[in-house]
Every structure is written in C-alpha cells, then in structure tokens.
Amino acid sequence: MFNPLYLIRVVSCLFLMEIILSETSAKNYNDENILLMDITQISETLDTNEDPPVKRVVIRLFPEVAPKHVSQIKTLSNEGFYNEVIFHRVIEGFMAQTGDPTGTGRGGSDLTDIRAEFSNKPFVRGALGMARSQHPDSANSQFFICFDEASFLNGKYTVFGEVIEGMEYVDNIMRGEPPDYPDKIVSLKSSIDN
Numbered sequence: 680m681f682n683p684l685y686l687i688r689v690v691s692c693l694f695l696m697e698i699i700l701s702e703t704s705a706k707n708y709n710d711e712n713i714l715l716m717d718i719t720q721i722s723e724t725l726d727t728n729e730d731p732p733v734k735r736v737v738i739r740l741f742p743e744v745a746p747k748h749v750s751q752i753k754t755l756s757n758e759g760f761y762n763e764v765i766f767h768r769v770i771e772g773f774m775a776q777t778g779d780p781t782g783t784g785r786g787g788s789d790l791t792d793i794r795a796e797f798s799n800k801p802f803v804r805g806a807l808g809m810a811r812s813q814h815p816d817s818a819n820s821q822f823f824i825c826f827d828e829a830s831f832l833n834g835k836y837t838v839f840g841e842v843i844e845g846m847e848y849v850d851n852i853m854r855g856e857p858p859d860y861p862d863k864i865v866s867l868k869s870s871i872d873n
Contacts, residue, residue: 708870712749714738714756714840717865718766721858722851733865736845738807741838745796748809748818748839753869755788755820761867767857773829775852776810777864778821782857787819796837802829805842805849824849 708715716738719731742749755761761777767784768776779786795815802808806825809818815835824842826849842849852862 708737711753711869711871712740712742713843713870714740714752714867715870716761716845716867718848718852719862719865720848720851721853721860721862727860731862734845734848734851736848737843737870738840739843740840741800744798744800745809745837745839747793748796748837751790751793751818751820752822752839754790756867756869759866760788760820761864763863763865765857765861765863766852767861768823769852769854769858769861770856771854772827774808774823774825775849776821776823778810780820782861784821787821790819792816793818793837796839797834798838800838802832802836802838803841804828805846806838807840807842808832808836808838811836826850 714737716736717733718736720734721727721731724731740749740752760780764777764780765782766775766777767779767782776784793809793816795811795818800806802825804825804827806829808823808825810821810823811818818837822839853860855861
C-alpha cells in the first residue's frame with residue numbers, strides 16, 4: 680500500500696540535499712581570477728610550538744583595473760613564490776603586508792618591477808594593494824590587505840583585488856612590524872588548480 684508520509688520524507692530529503700549541494704558548489708570557485716590563500720592563525724594556539732590552524736581566504740583579482748599587477752601576482756602564485764612567506768608588517772586598523780621572502784620588507788622576486796596602475800578603485804576593507812618604495816613604479820611581489828577603509832592611499836597605490844571570503848581570518852593575523860610570532864601564507868594558488 681502507498682504511504683504518503685514516506686513520499687513526503689523522500690521529497691524533503693531530496694530538497695535538503697539539493698540545498699546542501701548548491702551551497703557546496705557555490706564554494707567551488709573555478710575562475711582564473713580567483714585566488715585561494717591559506718593562512719595560519721597563530722592567535723588561536725596556546726603554545727608557540729603547536730602547529731596553528733590554517734584558514735582559507737578567497738581573493739578576487741581585478742585584471743580590468745590592474746592587468747600588469749594581476750599578471751605578476753598570478754605568475755608568482757603559480758610558481759609557489761608566496762608559500763611559507765610571513766606577514767612581516769601588520770598594523771592595527773590599517774593593513775597586513777606580506778610577499779617578501781626575506782621577511783624584512785626589503786625583499787622581492789626576481790621578476791621586474793611593475794609600473795603603477797592607479798585607478799578609481801578605492802581602498803576599502805578587504806582591498807588588496809601592491810606595496811612599493813617611494814617610487815610609484817617599484818611594485819614587485821609585496822602586497823597588503825586593508826583591515827579598514829584607507830582612502831588616503833587612493834590614487835597613490837595600485838588596487839589589484841579584494842577579499843571576498845575569509846576576511847575574519849585576515850583580521851586575526853598577528854600584529855607587529857614584524858610580529859613576534861608572525862602568521863604566514865601556507866599556500867596561494869589559483870582556484871582552477873584547486
């Protein structure tokens with residue numbers, strides 16, 4: 680005999696599975712302009728000898744705004760350049776800077792420096808900008824993520840992307856110049872390679 684209650688349960692289960700699958704697939708980015716950055720969270724450990732948890736930050740690049748900067752970041756990411764590089768300059772209420780393999784703020788990659796690509800894109804919370812020396816055409820591999828709005832940088836530094844997921848983990852990066860126990864990028868890669 681047909682049991683209508685059984686049919687309701689089956690339909691409810693199928694509906695719930697569809698919701699779960701759609702939420703899961705929304706997290707599966709497959710875009711050449713999306714980077715996945717896994718970073719440590721030292722603040723969540725009680726012992727400095729303990730391995731800190733690793734959290735994912737999702738970044739959308741702006742090739743239409745800063746094509747040369749995006750190309751350089753993609754090239755370095757594909758080479759694994761950023762893997763194990765610390766956040767060497769982290770200022771409360773301002774930004775977290777990384778991208779220097781020496782951890783001093785003076786290093787960079789073997790690639791040539793990039794000419795500035797200033798735009799109308801504002802420095803807001805989650806914006807990624809290229810660090811540089813006083814010369815505007817000196818960006819190379821170092822970049823920073825803004826904790827808050829930083830409009831004083833508008834038109835003076837190149838914005839090349841934004842955090843679209845995981846900003847709460849960026850907020851937890853250890854502060855200091857350099858921090859006593861710096862967080863690091865475990866890996867930075869294209870979502871296509873994931």
